[in-house]
Amino acid sequence: MIKNFVKTSLFFISAMLILTHIVDGKPIHHLRNQKENSQKKQTFFPYQLEIFENHNDLNKNYIITMDTHHLGTTLLTFNSPTCQANAQGTTKLISENPTKLEFTSKEDPYCKITMQVTRQNQLKILKETIPCSTWHGDFCSFTTLSTLNHVYPSSTKEKTSIDLNKKDVSP
Amino acid sequence: MKLLSFLMQETILLNISFLLFFPINDYAQEPSQSITEQTIKKNPINLILYESRTKKSYAYVTYMPYYPAYGMIHYNTAHCKIEMTGFIDPFELKKNKLIISYKKCKVSFDQKGKILANPSETESCQNLHSDKCNFTAIPDLTETHLHF
Known part of the structure; x- marks a missing residue:
């Protein structure tokens, strides 16, 4: 009698547990994985500096440092024998197109540079406003720079900046 | 010959005084490059x-x-x-x-x-x-x- 009672209660408890997960639409192993994932996510603070770079023998120190998913301070520097173009400022997302970023110079807020992160996680400089000419020579501009490759951190290759940007834009 | 021995003595004295003021360890502790x-x-x-x-x-x-x-x-x-x-x-x-x-x-x-x-x-x-x-x-x- 007691054995039957124990068996029945155990059956009910296990049935309730299974039903709870079925109602949620999530299998047990999925929940466990989710828990593990959230624990992994909580391991480190989610901000990250990103560096985009492109160089060849003649054009050295072609570096952009920024954080494209939590936007803020940014440095743009280009140094070649024929062109020096450098600016420091902040970058924010363009709300109409989350793949586009707008840089505003710290020294002159009228100097704005529009950039785009491509699907290959490269950075293209699309256009600049006229006041930006203060920060480079007459014969070159930020828009003449070739596409930059994402070089740091290398571990976020699978998670592109575009995905991260989309996350930020969503309300 | 006397001159040569005098010069040698002077050189030894100079070296000793130099090492007293600037010990070798100081060079090891301070690398020239930042x-x-x-x-x-x-x-x-x-x-x-x-x-x-x-x-x-x-x-x-x-x-x-x-x-x-x-x-x-x-x-x-x-x-x-x-x-x-x-x-x-x-x-x-x-x-x-x-x-x-x-x-x-x-x-x-x-x-x-x-x-x-x-x-x-x-x-x-x-x-x-x-x-x-x-x-x-x-x-x-x-x-x-x-x-x-």
């Missing part, structure tokens, strides 16, 4: 990065030792986010001191091997952040090797 120069020699990229990442905070300081000599500071916790870009002082770098300044605000760090420590800021930096946090709260940062 930490920045040593880092650039190992990895010739005009960008040096120091980072610190924990469960509750992320901080980095990055700087270009050569032209355009920019520096950038970032410190982020749940309650505090402070950032700054500015120019570095190349002369202080030779003394293993990293100073990043924007207008009158100067933030300085001590370079100790691969560690960036002891942050301090001038009063003018208060305009760049709230009263709750400041650049002195930045923990010790470790150099991150960059490979392009």
Whole structure:
């Protein structure tokens, strides 16, 4: 009698547990994985500096440092024998197109540079406003720079900046 | 012959006095190159990065030792986010001191091997952040090797 009672209660408890997960639409192993994932996510603070770079023998120190998913301070520097173009400022997302970023110079807020992160996680400089000419020579501009490759951190290759940007834009 | 022996004696005396004033150990303790120069020699990229990442905070300081000599500071916790870009002082770098300044605000760090420590800021930096946090709260940062 007691054995039957124990068996029945155990059956009910296990049935309730299974039903709870079925109602949620999530299998047990999925929940466990989710828990593990959230624990992994909580391991480190989610901000990250990103560096985009492109160089060849003649054009050295072609570096952009920024954080494209939590936007803020940014440095743009280009140094070649024929062109020096450098600016420091902040970058924010363009709300109409989350793949586009707008840089505003710290020294002159009228100097704005529009950039785009491509699907290959490269950075293209699309256009600049006229006041930006203060920060480079007459014969070159930020828009003449070739596409930059994402070089740091290398571990976020699978998670592109575009995905991260989309996350930020969503309300 | 007398002259030669006199000269030799003088040379020995000079050497002894030189070693008394400037012991050999001092040369071993003070490398001629600064930490920045040593880092650039190992990895010739005009960008040096120091980072610190924990469960509750992320901080980095990055700087270009050569032209355009920019520096950038970032410190982020749940309650505090402070950032700054500015120019570095190349002369202080030779003394293993990293100073990043924007207008009158100067933030300085001590370079100790691969560690960036002891942050301090001038009063003018208060305009760049709230009263709750400041650049002195930045923990010790470790150099991150960059490979392009």
